[in-house]
Amino acid sequence: MNDFAVPCLVIGARGMLGHDLCLALKDAGAKIVEMDIPEIDICNLSSVRAIFQKVRPRSVINVAAFTDVDGCETQTEAAFSVNAIGPENLAIVARGSGSYLVHISTDYVFDGSKKEPYKEDDPANPLGIYGKSKWEGEVRLRKTLLDNYCIIRTQWLYGANGKNFVDTIIRAAKRNKILKIVNDQLGSPTYTVDLAMAIVRLCQMQATGVFHVTNKGTTTWSDFAAKILEFVGLTNVKIENITTNQLGRAAPRPLYSVLDNTKFENLTSMKMPLWENAVEKYLSGRTV
């Protein structure tokens, strides 16, 4: 296994994944520099160049993004600026400095029409602006760098440092006896702590190419919510299943976006924990 290429610049360090990623990198002994907006604005090439000149990173992990999926539908320009131009700017500067670039992407690059887990080279066909902007970011990054990059696609994230489904369900269950939850989308809830460890491993190996990384197992939002309520002992709250259409969110979502982790597992010999075990770990010790 290779050593970390240090210093390692983490961009988006104060976000949900960024927070747990920085902890995991430090635990693994990496020398890191943590940045977020406003210290660096990935939409602005001069800002990126200035930070690279100052930090001289040998590796860069970009977890910064415009992640408000429904907000992207009305803020198209901002979404493409952060999610497409941002990674391209990083790729341009990383190419000049020879830095290894790791970038996080999403299951929303797929349309959900497949009936079995998506592999890394399955054709993308994003449905909404968020997915389109993230896909454009992947394309621009690859075109600029050709190699010496690692794109990690993941999905349904939750973690202690961000707004997430688990906390939302617990809050809602304290106020309501019935929760209406979508049951026609299939995916793999993924704990940012587990994903962070996987990213660390890929960085240590300086893996290149595209990888799918999620917690193991597949569920619906509705069954995920039931499991959360079970773990926190709020079993008197009923879940009523609804469809994605009934929920009526601004952005379309893929109905099936399970990601096949085989390529990641074969390269790293790591097995991601089951999603049920991961959410239990996240909630352990939590009293409601």
Ligand SMILES: NC(=O)c1ccc[n+]([C@@H]2O[C@H](COP(=O)([O-])OP(=O)(O)OC[C@H]3O[C@@H](n4cnc5c(N)ncnc54)[C@H](OP(=O)(O)O)[C@@H]3O)[C@@H](O)[C@H]2O)c1
């Ligand atoms: N959350 C999910 O379920 C999910 C699923 C699949 C993939 N992903 C991907 O995983 C990654 C991490 O997601 P997350 O949920 O941890 O995101 P997050 O909590 O929204 O964190 C993103 C961070 O990036 C910062 N940022 C925004 N615009 C920036 C800019 N122009 N320059 C520098 N930093 C900027 C944000 O700052 P502000 O908060 O101040 O805007 C925030 O601190 C993203 O690439 C996302 O697309 C997420």
